Each structure stands twice: as structure tokens, then as C-alpha cells.
Amino acid sequence: MKKLFGLIYKNLFLTGRLFTGLGVCALLFLLEFFFPWLGVIPELFFWVLIILLAIDLLMLLKTSKGVFARRITPERLSNSDENELSIYIENRYAFNINVSIIDEIPVQFQKRDVWFETALKPNERKQINYMLRPTRRGEYEFGWIRVFVKSALGLIERRYNFEQTEILAVYPSFLQMRKYELMAISNRLTDIGIKKIRRIGHSLEFEQVKNYVAGDDYRTINWKATARQGNLMVNSFVDEKAQHVYCIIDKSRAMKMPFEGMSLLDYAINASLVLSNVALLKEDKAGLITVAEKIGAVVPSDSKYTQLNKILEVLYKEKTDFLETNLEALYVTARRVIKQRSLIVFFTNYESLSALQRQLPFLKRIAKFHLLLVVFFENTELRALSEQPASNVEGIYIKTIAEKFAYDKKLMVKELASHGIQSILTTPQNLTINTVNRYLEIKAKQKL
Template sequence: MMRLFGKYYTDLFLNKRLFIGLGLCVSLFVFSFFLSFLGDLPYFFLGALVLLVFIDLFLLYRHEKGVFLRRDVPERLSNGDDNEIKIYLENFYPFEVKVGIIDEIPFQFQKRDLWFSTTLASKTQKSITYALRPTKRGEYDFGQTRLYVQSPLRFISRRFNVGVRKLVPVYPSFLKLRQYELMAISNRLTDFGIKKMRRIGHSMEFDQVKNYVAGDDYRTVNWKATARKGDLMVNSYTDEKAQHVYCVIDKSRAMKMPFEGLSLLDYAINASLILSSVALVKEDKAGLITVAEKTGSIIQADRRPAQLNKIMEVLYKEKTRYLETDMEALYISIRATLKQRSLVVFFTNFESMSALERQLPHLKRISKFHLLLVVFFENTTLKTLSEEPAKDIEGIYIKTIAEKFAFEKKLMVKELAKHGILSLLTEPQNLTVNVVNQYLALKAQQRI
């Protein structure tokens, strides 16, 4: 009996309306000492309140499963994106209920006020949708969903604890990956800000002979086919295929800097995944190398359907390290792994010219054998400080230092170009678009 009572007691909560009623009862009893005409009114009021509470208890507990709830969480979440979570509700009570929902989301989101309130008519269903944006890869622990139900009397609430603990992995940004894949297949990458590159000349891979349309290069006119058919015909060429594209990701402490909740490493991982996807759609071969104080994961370039999943599984586990990058180890790994000339996209970060100068000899050695593209990041905070007007002496000092660091970033681009190394200086939020643009530009220029 006590166990049964404890079961219901732990899920029983008193509402504000009950406390207001009890407060009125106390007030009536106090006033009845001074106002004799109140008589037995306080006792009738208290009796009515107790009766209503018992009726409320009967209404809520007469059905074992009065409300059905199901939380739909994806099998995996996409890092840095808004992931949709759905809560499905169905009311089996013969009356309208008011429900409040507390969803026990993972502690990584640091949300303590996730409360949903709604009403649900009898025998009806309703869905509640909200979004979660994770900023770290790894496993996220979802707890139970707490459902608080009130009858039309609303003196008490009954709690339903729904669901069990569920661990959901957070992978690199695969939601944007799907969007880019669809855009690349349909040649609508410009919808993401990716430029359509003008082709310089044409590749040597012949595709077909087709009718001339306005805008075709007159140098591709096929005069023999034109003479045979009587209409102007041109040769059509396709991009060079099966080129090797390697993303090399620096995992050292330089990539730990945060921006809008994500580290630079996470931005690099998301961009690498999407670049690999676009390269595979363009029928090139995609590979991956990670490096810190020693060489990490290596995935040989391939274009099989399972290649992208293999890259994603490796990137899911990568974390920043606290030591500097061993460029000698990276050079040895590249020489041992890359058997033909490839596009090597190196995601790293330099905060000073001295940091670049330490790595420059190794970058020059890599660029002798491969087309090297060094991608590093603008410090957006310093850029904002350098653009704001100074209000005092301290502001002038801060502005000058910020401009100095911003100018050094531009000097790094020129220093790399002086040694024949391609570079891309970009803001973190524009990294993916700029990297894919650069890849398409290099293909259009037939440099890979």
C-alpha cells in the first residue's frame, strides 16, 4: 500500500490554483474570529476545495496512460547545424488537458529553461518541434522527457516520465553536405555563393559533338561535322576526372581557437567533408590526412561510394592537440602516401609571420611535388577592432595592434605567393564556400 501511494505521490505536483484556494480558506478562518456573520462559510469553502482536489485526482489518475508522448531524435546530429527534434503528443483523456513538457537534453547545450506548454483536446494529436545546434563532436546523452498534465480544474498536475537514456553521436556537418551534393549534381552550387568559373581553354577529354548555341567557344567548331550536317557543330569537352584531392587538417593548438561556438578545427573538418563530397561528385578521388605533433589518420584517395562515409567516421573522432605541428612528419607522410601529383588542401592557422616562417621550408618542399593550397583564417575579432573608431588613448593602442596583426595576415598571403604556394585567407563562416570556389577555379584552369 505504501509502495503504491509512493508511486503516485512522487508524480503528484500542487499547482498555483490550489495554493490560492488554501490562502482564501486561511483568510476566511482568520476573519471568522472577528466577523461572526461568516459562520460556517470557511468550513464549507474548505470542504468544497477538498472535494474539488479529490475530483481532480480522480480525473487524472483514473487512466493509467492518459497521455502518449514520443520524442523523435535523429540517429546522429550534424555539428554546427540546426537539428530538428520532434515531440509527438496524443491525449486519451475524455477531456481537454493542459500539458507542460521538460525535455532532458544533453548538458553540452547548457539550456536550463527548455519548457513547452500547450493544450490538447480529447482524442487529438499534436507535434512540437524545436532545434538543437551542437558545437562539439562526440556523444550526447538525452535523458527522459517529463510531461506534466493538468485537468480542466488545474489544482494538481500529474507527471509522466517518458523514454529512456539515449546516446546520440554528433558527426561533422552532414546536413550541409547533403545540400552541397544535390547542388553539385544539379549544377546549382551558385545558390550557396559558389561562383561559376570561366573555363580557360578546355580539357583534353572529348565528350561529344553537339549543335552550336550562343556562348559556345568558336574555337571548338567542328568544321567537318558542320559540312556534313549543314548546321554549325561544336566539340564538347568534359573536366579532367580521377584527379587526387587530399584534405590535410592541422590538429595542433593553433586550431583550438573558438568562433561562434565552433573551434577552427570543426570548421576545417566541416569544409573538408563538403570539399571531399563535391570532389567525388565531380568524379575526382578524395583523400584525407590529419596531423599534429605526429601524423594522425591517413585515408588513401578513392572515389568509391563508401569513401565519404570512411572520411566521416575518421573526422568524427578527431580532436585538437596541445603541441605544434610536426611538418617534417607531414612531409614524409605525403611523400609516402601520394604517388602522383595531387591537390593538397592544407587547413591550418598562422597568427604571426614567425609562425609561418617556421613552416615555410616544409611547405616549399611539398609544393615541389604537388599543387599545395594553404587555407588559414582571419581573426574576425581583431578585424572588428581595427575597423572601430578609437575613443581614447587605450583605444588607439588596441586599434593599432589589431591593424598590425591584420596586416601581417595579408603579408603571409604575399609571402606564400612569392614562393609559388597558393593560399586562401578566409573568415571561418565563409570557409566552405571559399574552399569549394578555389577547387572549382583550379579545375577550370586545368591546374589539376
């Protein structure tokens, strides 16, 4: 009895339809004072409402397990991507019901409107899909699933609580990585903005001698093989393989700047994961180094199939520090770990020319031994300010300062180029495409 009372007290709720009926009933009793001819109509209406309420209550309480619901989630979530989740709902009542579902999603999303409504026939099953886009890596805790059930009468609502607390890890954008992977395998990278790079000459790595087909370059004809076979034969070349590609990620305070809900560090991590995957698909060796005031993770370059998982697990745990980057420690580590000439892609950010000049001596030393590519970010907010027309003196001042900072970014590119260091100045949303573009260009032009 006590358990039943607790159930009624905690999990039964009055609906708007019942309050409407009670309001009509009160109005009829009020009108009876002025219109005696209404007679027993108010009392009859009241008792009919009470009987319907009792029937509705019995219908909802006659079984303890009238509905079943559970959340269907992937093993892990992909940062900055739309991840699909589902709620499976099953009606075990013998009549039609209307259900409202609340899914208690993690607090990181700051959303309280994950509410779904649907109707179910007897023994019907449904799956409701919805999307979540995390913007931070880490652990996300999901809570309970609350299901509110109404019968066709709709006078009262019963709540079912399904405890399904679970913790999902949000990893760097592996969905984006897979998209680029499929494009690279099918040679369709141009569909997502990757440029086709015209090759100058041939790669140095010879593959085979094959029969000539229409369209082959006549300059590759192997005349000795042609004389032996009696048919035109051509030499086939492939891209050089097993070259070393290192992504170095700056974790200092400069990378904590937010853009569309994500920090610059997260954009750099997503781009590093994609670039490492593309490099492995090109049969190069991918490695990773993270740095702030101290050296963080170091993953030596390798081309094994487990290498990408190692990089993914390392990137999942990285966080932004609040001190300045120690380029001296990075140079020492690069000299110790990276033994062969390699492509080093350094993801960082400079907001002033003086910040670049402080680090330039160490960048020049690294560039003596490796092909260094510095990737830093364009401040889109400042660009938007510089493009806005000024309407007063304060607006002119703000516009001038914004244009100065934007111009400093262009000076940084020229400063790096004057010392033989390649660079990419890009917006955060175009970071991955521009980085992969430059990697493919370096491969095509045999600069490494």
C-alpha cells in the same frame, strides 16, 4: 497501498491554483472574526475546495497510463547545424488535459529551458518539434521525458516519467554537405555564394562530337565531321576527371581557438567534408590526411561511392592536440602516400609571421610536387578591435597591436605567393564557400 502512496508522494504536485484557493480560504476565516455575518461561508468554501481537490485527484489517478510520450530523433546529429527533434504526445484520458513537457537534453547544450506546454483533447495526438544546434562532435546522451498533466480543475498536477535514455552521435556537418551537394547537382552553387568562373580555353578532355545549337562556340566546329554529315558539328569538351584532391587538416593547438562556440578544427572538418563531396561529384578522387605532432588518419584518394563515408567516419573521431604541427612528418607522408600530382588543401592557422616561417621550408618542398593551397583564418576579434576608435592611451595601444597582427596576416599571404604557394585568408563562417570557390577556379583554369 505502499505503491499508491509512493505514487502520490513522488509524482503528484500542488499547483498555484490550489494555493490561491487555500489563500482565499484563510482570508475568509480571518475576516469571519471581524464580520460575523459571513457565518458558514468560510467553512463551505473550504469543504468545496477539498471536494474539488478529491475529484481532481481521482480523475488523474483513475488510470495508470493516462498519457504516452516519446522522443523522435534522427540517427545522428549534424555539427553546427540546426537539427530537428520531436516529442510525440498522446492523451489517453477521457477528458481534456493540459500538459507540460520537459525533455532532458544532453548536458553539452547547457540548456534547462526545454519546456513545452500544450492542451490535448480526449484521444488526441500531437507532435511537438524543436531544434538543437550542437557545436562539438562526439556522443550526446539524452535523458528522460517528464510530462506534467493537469485536468480542467487544475488543482493538482500528475507527473509521468518516460525513460528514453539514448546516445546520439554528432557527426561533421553532413546537412551542410547535402546542401552543397544538391546545389552542385543542379548547377545552382551561385545561390549560396559560389562564384561562376570564366573558363580560359577548353579542358583537355574530349567528350563527343554533337550537332551545333545556337550559342555554341564557333571555334569548336569540327569541319571534317561537318563535311561528312552536311550539318554543322561541334566538339564537346568536359572538365578533366579523376584528378586527386587531398584535404590535410592541422590538429595542433593553433586549431583549438574558438569562434561562435566551435573550434577552428571543427570549421576545417566541415569544409573538408563539403570539399570532398564536391570533388567526388566532379568525378575527381578525394583523400584525407590529419596531422599534429604525429600523422593521424590517412585516407588515400579514391572516387568510389563509399569514399565519402570513410572520410566522414574518420573526421568524426578527430580531436585537437596541444602540440605544434610536425610538417616534416607531413612531407614524408605526402611523398609516400600521394604518388600523382594532386591538389593539396592544407587547413591550418598562423597567428604570427614567425610561425609561418618555421613551417615554410616544408611547405615549399610539398609545393614542388603538388599544387598546394594553404587555408588559414582571419582573427575576427582582432579585426573588430582594430576598427574601433581609440578613446585613451590604452585604447591606442590595443588598436595598434591589433592592426599589427591583422597586417601580419596579409604579409603571410604575400610570403606564400612569393614562393608559388596559393593561399586563402578567410573568416571561419566563410571558410567553406571560399574553399569550394578556389577549387572550382583551379578546375576551370586547368592549374592542376
